[in-house]
Amino acid sequence: MNIRQRWIASEGRYDNNAMYQRCGRSGVLLPKVSLGFWQNFGANDPYERSRLIAQYAFDHGVTHFDLANNYGPPYGSAEETMGRLMDDDLRPYRDELFISSKAGYDMWPGPYGNWGSRKYLMRSVEQSLRRMKLDYLDLFYSHRLDAETPLEETLEALVDIVRQGKALYVGISNWPLEQLAFGYAYLRARDVPLLIYQGRLNLLDRKPVETGILKFCREKGIGFIAFSPLAQGLLTDRYVDGISPDSRMARAGSLTKDRLTPEVLDAVRDLQRQAKAKGRSTAEEALRWVLDQEGVTSVLVGASSVAQLADDLKCVEV
Numbered sequence: 001m002n003i004r005q006r007w008i009a010s011e012g013r014y015d016n017n018a019m020y021q022r023c024g025r026s027g028v029l030l031p032k033v034s035l036g037f038w039q040n041f042g043a044n045d046p047y048e049r050s051r052l053i054a055q056y057a058f059d060h061g062v063t064h065f066d067l068a069n070n071y072g073p074p075y076g077s078a079e080e081t082m083g084r085l086m087d088d089d090l091r092p093y094r095d096e097l098f099i100s101s102k103a104g105y106d107m108w109p110g111p112y113g114n115w116g117s118r119k120y121l122m123r124s125v126e127q128s129l130r131r132m133k134l135d136y137l138d139l140f141y142s143h144r145l146d147a148e149t150p151l152e153e154t155l156e157a158l159v160d161i162v163r164q165g166k167a168l169y170v171g172i173s174n175w176p177l178e179q180l181a182f183g184y185a186y187l188r189a190r191d192v193p194l195l196i197y198q199g200r201l202n203l204l205d206r207k208p209v210e211t212g213i214l215k216f217c218r219e220k221g222i223g224f225i226a227f228s229p230l231a232q233g234l235l236t237d238r239y240v241d242g243i244s245p246d247s248r249m250a251r252a253g254s255l256t257k258d259r260l261t262p263e264v265l266d267a268v269r270d271l272q273r274q275a276k277a278k279g280r281s282t283a284e285e286a287l288r289w290v291l292d293q294e295g296v297t298s299v300l301v302g303a304s305s306v307a308q309l310a311d312d313l314k315c316v317e318v
């Protein structure tokens with residue numbers, strides 16, 4: 001009889017003492033490298049590959065998995081993959097994991113499946129929990145600012161999601177500084193402190209530094225998690241010798257060919273040279289730069305293979 005063996009996480013998963021960093025002025029420690037499920041975890045991706053990446057991550061102390069309602073494609077399917085991973089491998093480790101989701105972009109048809117209304121956020125969090133087969137989220141985000149909805153409505157929904165026990169903490173992603181400052185004060189006054197801000201930060205896009213968002217987070221004790229820290233793969237060796245057919249750029253989705261300008265290629269080749277001189281990989285060097293920005297808690301990477309994730313994890317000193 002073929003008895004299926006259950007996967008068991010590595011006993012050495014917490015051996016790297018340099019892995020964790022306090023998230024702002026909170027009680028939460030996050031891994032310096034977190035794993036994003038935006039791409040490579042949808043229904044169109046091979047499940048066994050996604051599973052190996054998630055297992056490798058957890059085996060190496062990556063306790064934070066980041067999702068959103070509409071990650072896939074199709075929408076919702078990355079959360080379903082997470083649910084399957086819970087059933088297959090991760091449920092025994094639920095309390096060792098920090099799982100986030102978000103709502104803010106288009107998710108379901110009609111007027112209630114997008115933006116920042118209470119209706120959308122409250123129903124979306126329920127759907128996310130169901131798809132991921134979880135009874136709570138660790139972190140729930142407003143995914144983007146909705147300029148048409150009163151900020152108080154969006155923020156009050158976040159407060160209620162915490163009070164109802166559906167998420168332990170709340171976060172804000174992609175809001176401009178002025179609205180972030182409003183949100184921070186609003187949440188603080190209701191004793192649901194803003195745990196973390198999620199924004200794009202990498203060597204090619206330094207807006208959170210330039211706009212003062214990172215400084216604001218640092219000063220107020222809000223954590224900062226940097227998404228697309230490798231500029232979707234541009235800041236690696238991936239495109240130095242052309243566009244490989246299995247790359248994100250070749251799939252013609254979120255990373256368009258016009259991003260690969262001669263200036264960007266020059267900058268990446270420079271980075272590659274600097275990395276080599278220090279005995280590092282290009283991705284490692286790019287991630288170290290992000291982690292070196294004061295106030296950054298974690299780099300939120302994507303990976304289409306275990307080898308990529310292994311390479312990315314080199315940025316955390318052992």
Ligand SMILES: NC(=O)c1ccc[n+]([C@@H]2O[C@H](COP(=O)([O-])OP(=O)(O)OC[C@H]3O[C@@H](n4cnc5c(N)ncnc54)[C@H](OP(=O)(O)O)[C@@H]3O)[C@@H](O)[C@H]2O)c1
Nearest residue numbers: 036037038227228229230231232233236247248301302311
């Ligand atoms: N809040 C928001 O609005 C928002 C927006 C975007 C992303 N996010 C979050 O941030 C996460 C990460 O975003 P991202 O996927 O753009 O991050 P990224 O780490 O900048 O890019 C990941 C891609 O880079 C390539 N890559 C990674 N490591 C590599 C290595 N060592 N060598 C060569 N290539 C490597 C892979 O591309 P290939 O697929 O070509 O192999 C991989 O899929 C998302 O999953 C999501 O959780 C949030």
